[in-house]
Amino acid sequence: MNRSLKLPLLSYKGNEQKKMTLHLFLQIMGKIRLTLTPRKNHWWYVTEYVSTKGITTGPIPYNKGMDTFDMTINVHQHQLEVSTSKGEFASFSLLNGTSVANFYKQLSEILKRFDIVVSILDKPYDVKIDKPFGEITEYHHYEEAYTKDFWLILLWVDGVFKEFSGRFYGKTCPVHLYWHSMDLAVTRFSGKKAPAMPAEARISDKDAYSHECISFGFWGGDENMPEPAFYSYTYPSPEGINQEPLLPPAAQWVQSNGSPMAIFTYNDLLKAAGLRSTLLDFLESAYIAGAKKANWDIKALTVPELDKI
Numbered sequence: 001m002n003r004s005l006k007l008p009l010l011s012y013k014g015n016e017q018k019k020m021t022l023h024l025f026l027q028i029m030g031k032i033r034l035t036l037t038p039r040k041n042h043w044w045y046v047t048e049y050v051s052t053k054g055i056t057t058g059p060i061p062y063n064k065g066m067d068t069f070d071m072t073i074n075v076h077q078h079q080l081e082v083s084t085s086k087g088e089f090a091s092f093s094l095l096n097g098t099s100v101a102n103f104y105k106q107l108s109e110i111l112k113r114f115d116i117v118v119s120i121l122d123k124p125y126d127v128k129i130d131k132p133f134g135e136i137t138e139y140h141h142y143e144e145a146y147t148k149d150f151w152l153i154l155l156w157v158d159g160v161f162k163e164f165s166g167r168f169y170g171k172t173c174p175v176h177l178y179w180h181s182m183d184l185a186v187t188r189f190s191g192k193k194a195p196a197m198p199a200e201a202r203i204s205d206k207d208a209y210s211h212e213c214i215s216f217g218f219w220g221g222d223e224n225m226p227e228p229a230f231y232s233y234t235y236p237s238p239e240g241i242n243q244e245p246l247l248p249p250a251a252q253w254v255q256s257n258g259s260p261m262a263i264f265t266y267n268d269l270l271k272a273a274g275l276r277s278t279l280l281d282f283l284e285s286a287y288i289a290g291a292k293k294a295n296w297d298i299k300a301l302t303v304p305e306l307d308k309i
Helices: 016-036 100-111 143-166 203-208 268-272 275-293
Strands: 054-056 060-062 067-074 079-084 090-091 176-178 182-191 211-219 229-235 254-256 259-265
Touching: 016 060, 016 067, 016 100, 016 143, 054 143, 060 254, 090 100, 143 182, 143 211, 143 275, 176 275, 211 275, 229 268, 229 275, 259 268, 268 275
Parallel strands: none
Antiparallel strands: 054 067, 060 067, 067 079, 079 090, 176 182, 182 211, 211 229, 229 259, 254 259
16 A cells, blocks of 8 residues: 555556456356346446445345345455345355356355346356356456455545536436446436447447447556556547547547547556546546537536535
């Protein structure tokens, strides 16, 4: 922990197996939520959330909607917890080399014991692993320090994103964690439909990007961006957006999937004098760049001041 900055250091390189193990745990939990939760626009019903304990699904309906349960990775006790509205509770440790296969097996047994009937497509999504969760024994690298540091960062970012979200008067998603890519995100919408995607596009993309949006997020790094970073992109990407200024000066435009994305690395944030104000500056500058170039009504979409109560 870097105590002067109050935020932990976090590296992608050297922690790839730890991150992938946690990622696959979250995918299993997320797929269960996806299967049992009623649909909501833009896949908002499949996501997970940062909580005081760790990362949770929030309540999931079962038994024809008569009951609910939730699943939480408790980063204080380093265990997976399942609770139901009936007062049932079960948990198992994530330590001592718990593999993805073992995680899936133990969680499935708990759900069966609680009479929670669920069947998922039991393969990872979009992470280049082509075998069922129940056969993934090579990832067994859950680690206390990495997971807790990652969660502490998510907890702080969650609060900043919520403050930023509150400045916008239009349609906005909750601040939530998308398990397919393990990024914490919040998205603003102009209210206008986006052009239809090609017929061959993935159904998840067609639903996520049915309307114009500007998205903001944080993720812990991957092969393409091998360090933790904040990002923002506008969809559809307007011409010339990458000529718009970003704050702070360390932020930059990069090409991602054929269009510009604003990037501000976590390590550069840690160098800033004011962490919260610096991140808010980045988010605001990326929003203004996208909203301006996409002809959003910025004034109408800005939250007005409230009268004193």
